[in-house]
Amino acid sequence: MAFHGKVALITGAGSGMGRLAAQRLAAQGATVAALDINEKGLQETAKGHENIHIFPVDVTNTEQVNAVVAQVIKQCGSLDRVMNAAAIMPYGKIMEHDTANILQVMSINYGGLVNITKATLPNMLESGGGDFIIFSSMLGQMPVLFTGAYSASKFATSAFAEILAHEHKDQGVRFACVCPPAVKTPLLQQAKDTIWPKILDENPPIQPEDVLDLIETNLEKNKFWVFPGKGTKIGWIVRRFFPDAIWKHIHKVEGQ
Numbered sequence: 600m601a602f603h604g605k606v607a608l609i610t611g612a613g614s615g616m617g618r619l620a621a622q623r624l625a626a627q628g629a630t631v632a633a634l635d636i637n638e639k640g641l642q643e644t645a646k647g648h649e650n651i652h653i654f655p656v657d658v659t660n661t662e663q664v665n666a667v668v669a670q671v672i673k674q675c676g677s678l679d680r681v682m683n684a685a686a687i688m689p690y691g692k693i694m695e696h697d698t699a700n701i702l703q704v705m706s707i708n709y710g711g712l713v714n715i716t717k718a719t720l721p722n723m724l725e726s727g728g729g730d731f732i733i734f735s736s737m738l739g740q741m742p743v744l745f746t747g748a749y750s751a752s753k754f755a756t757s758a759f760a761e762i763l764a765h766e767h768k769d770q771g772v773r774f775a776c777v778c779p780p781a782v783k784t785p786l787l788q789q790a791k792d793t794i795w796p797k798i799l800d801e802n803p804p805i806q807p808e809d810v811l812d813l814i815e816t817n818l819e820k821n822k823f824w825v826f827p828g829k830g831t832k833i834g835w836i837v838r839r840f841f842p843d844a845i846w847k848h849i850h851k852v853e854g855q
């Protein structure tokens with residue numbers, strides 16, 4: 600979609616792929632509503648881009664999300680694209696991972712998506728279409744040791760995204776669910792500061808630009824699942840048909 604004159608709302612726009620997506624769309628002439636809990640990060644994203652408008656918000660707060668989205672639509676116009684990128688990624692062995700933090704991961708990564716979807720999708724459906732992009736993860740398709748909280752939140756995200764897309768089939772909105780392997784963004788450090796599964800070192804992190812490029816390609820082809828990175832789609836297929844073989848390999852690599 601050529602984005603000149605269009606309106607995009609992006610969560611997690613204060614860092615990483617959300618930031619890059621906001622800046623790319625702004626450079627193409629879109630009006631971008633950049634949402635994040637990190638106001639400093641948002642200011643950094645908007646620096647030098649008059650058409651990036653920042654909206655500090657906690658995506659877990661339903662009332663705040665509803666109010667901000669209403670403000671965005673009033674100020675910027677109907678939404679042509681929504682990208683859900685807000686997330687956190689602390690890892691941990693489930694029984695050693697703080698319960699409140701496990702629940703917080705679900706609340707941000709999945710609950711935030713629910714809030715944004717309920718607040719934005721009606722506007723897109725009413726105005727006749729647009730692109731609705733949801734960031735899941737390869738860990739939302741293939742579980743790995745020590746990623747329980749994050750992986751569970753992304754499995755929930757994948758299921759929600761798939762059902763949402765089918766419930767709105769042929770209603771003008773193009774849906775995409777993005778399932779990257781490790782991507783070079785600040786999120787990786789968050790995980791590395793907790794516990795890092797050795798298996799994730801089997802492939803080096805991919806570049807955020809490559810993820811965003813593939814999203815555009817797949818949207819144009821109306822392909823819902825987006826699997827950036829070499830071998831990611833094959834990994835997904837192998838997991839579906841041979842989960843025991845994958846687990847055997849994971850245990851061997853992790854030494855437990």
Ligand SMILES: NC(=O)c1ccc[n+]([C@@H]2O[C@H](COP(=O)([O-])OP(=O)(O)OC[C@H]3O[C@@H](n4cnc5c(N)ncnc54)[C@H](O)[C@@H]3O)[C@@H](O)[C@H]2O)c1
Pocket residue numbers: 610611612613614615616617634635636637640656657658659683684685686687688707711734735736737778779780781782783784785786787
């Ligand atoms: N980086 C990776 O390795 C990787 C791999 C697969 C999937 N993903 C997914 O891609 C998406 C983008 O991740 P990224 O790598 O750009 O991460 P990032 O850490 O660079 O950006 C995530 C942003 O979400 C924001 N955020 C966190 N909690 C929030 C809240 N409660 N309300 C509003 N904003 C909040 C953070 O402030 C941050 O700016 C995420 O959904 C992530 O799960 C990332």
